[in-house]
Amino acid sequence: MGKSSDRKRKVNLDSSSSITNTTADNNDTNDDGSSLAKKHQATLSARQSSSINPWTGRSYSSRYHSILQTRLQLPVYQFQSQLLEAVASNQIVVVEGETGSGKTTQIPQFLVEVGYALPGKTIVGCTQPRRVAATSIAARVAEEMDVTLGKTVGYTIRFEDVSDSESTVLKFLTDGMLLREAMNDPLLSKYSVIVLDEAHERTLATDVLMGLLMEVLPKRKKGSKFGELKVVVMSATLDAEKFQSYFHGAPLLKVPGRTFPVEIFYTAEPERNYVEAAVRTAIQIHKCEGPGDILVFLTGEQEIEQACEEIRLGAQDMGKDAPELVVYPLYSSLPPAQQKKIFTPAPGPRVVGGPPGRKVVVSTNIAETSLTIDGIVYVIDPGFSKQKVYNPRIRVESLLVSPISRASARQRSGRAGRTRPGKCFRLYTEQSFYNDLQETTYPEILRSKMANVVLTLKKLGIDDLVHFDFMDPPAPETLMRALELLNYLGALDDEGDMTDLGRQMAELPLDPQLSKMLICSPDFNCSEEIVNIVAAMSVPQIFMRPRESAKAADEAKAQFADATSDHITLLNAYAAYEEVPIEERKQWCWDNFINDRSIASAQNVKKQLRNIMTRLDIPLVTCRGSNGKYDTNTIRMALTNAMYMQVAYLQRQGSYLTVKDNQIVYLHPSSVIDGKPQWVLFEEFALTSKNYIRTVTTTRGEWLVDMAPHYFDLDNFPECEAKDELILEYKKKLRRG
């Protein structure tokens, strides 16, 4: 885009509105922060007294003015000029804002109002960890600015881009989406300001973005090719200082929130059974405390359903005269209709003038950040949640019930004070709170496999991973494992440089093994089948198995079963679903114990993958014969080709031993695999009552020897039939030359 067209746009903008561009140009090199801020202030005053909306050129609606009145009450308004001054004179500013401060909706607006964005040229971007947040905040802000969603204000999430390159000046997007954009535009050239919201959550994407910004900011100083890039990092209280020091002493602005005090109670003694204690406490509150709803935090579906049942029974025991108590479970795999029930108001009194009823929500961590329930006055916090842990030694990611952090505990108790003063009952001792709990939850980057992150960073042009400035650097062993895997997959060469295959893999929104599987699948003549398998594996569990109808569910699944492969079973179910007419699909899913939300999102993923495949020139070919049957051998070969490092072999005792790590594992009972094959490859470990491997496909020694001769170290193999078979295959291979 030439300079003259830029100038023209600017002129157009200026003539149709009162927006002036004091900083976005980066031409005002003589200005210091405070004079810029004064200009901003003048601009804002002009704006606020105007009756014409500069973004639309139309008069403001009456709704705009009424919303403006409430906006002006938000605590963040007191800090508007301070913030703008800090942003004007610094590249990075850290904002610490409590809930209710209004920072998320207002700060991005302050920035566009003073001209940081130029329509069609630069925009202000604001990241969110979750899609719902990105879409709902964008909608709210569009309403506040009295503009059309998708024009002046927009959002971008996976599968959905509601923004416009010509007119959008403020865009909300998920942190993962911004990372994707960075892969094609490493200097983030279309952004003039990036607001990283909810940075304290420390999602994988936020952490990578922060490290990336540390590299990008020196290249986006004033006067650089794409102009100056500003960054506003927004965090909840407590760890803002950590962000400040990470960003080399960037100014820190503290914005107070607006919440009510919450009284904290601890138990005198540690509780042995936290579910039972939580149930007891809920009943106790119902008996003894004033009106107000209760929120109970537990760790998983089963625990929650059990606790709900016990609380209902406890309430029944109180008799018909006690006020009514309604109990709702809440976890993510619950159908949306049932999730919405938590918002139904608590029941009224049983008799006119009597004490009102009460609502109890028993929830996973979803209620800690993702969902806010109004009217909660009491919180019960047993102090646990399920957390992902990664063990690089055995290369296993698993879910473990673990103690929460003090930051989480404070977040949970805060849920009691959103509408009025509340109480929080922590089912552990005060001593335990201070001595046993960690201050903050380990960031996700320290609990995850790094293969995908490493691939992303390489694609972003960052070669020196060892010196990449992570806020919390992952363990060297975790990085080593990632580099090793990517080398095995052929994404990185022996020097650690990205290969053409690696570049293609980075384009796909998948784990590296799955990317490789998809890219190489045409070699096995089955990319149509592999894209279905990969899509079905990228979504939550498709086969449902409710405890009360386990047998029927197993029978339904058996119709799709392929005795050699859980992966192909998944493929059969998915392919059957696609054959069903759209209007009958919901019923079909119900009849066949298929999770309809899940399989529908698999279809979305597939659509996206096929678009990328077209772009990368990966042909779509099928191994389906004229009889409609798959050549399952070639599918299993395609699986083996990408997953030979996740292989286990049968031992005499009937258990399996993983190659390289020598872990004893067992076939998961949900597997449809027939008998005990010699060689299996597996998708995941499930560390529960035993070390299970889940989603398993039988493979063959000869394929492994063909596809991954370098991977198998026969000298260190225990004596077993699998080894004998492998040796035989090697000999055959030698003879073949």
Next chain:
DNA sequence: GAGCACTGC
């Protein structure tokens, strides 16, 4: 013979 916390591309 069993259990998927929560996100995201």
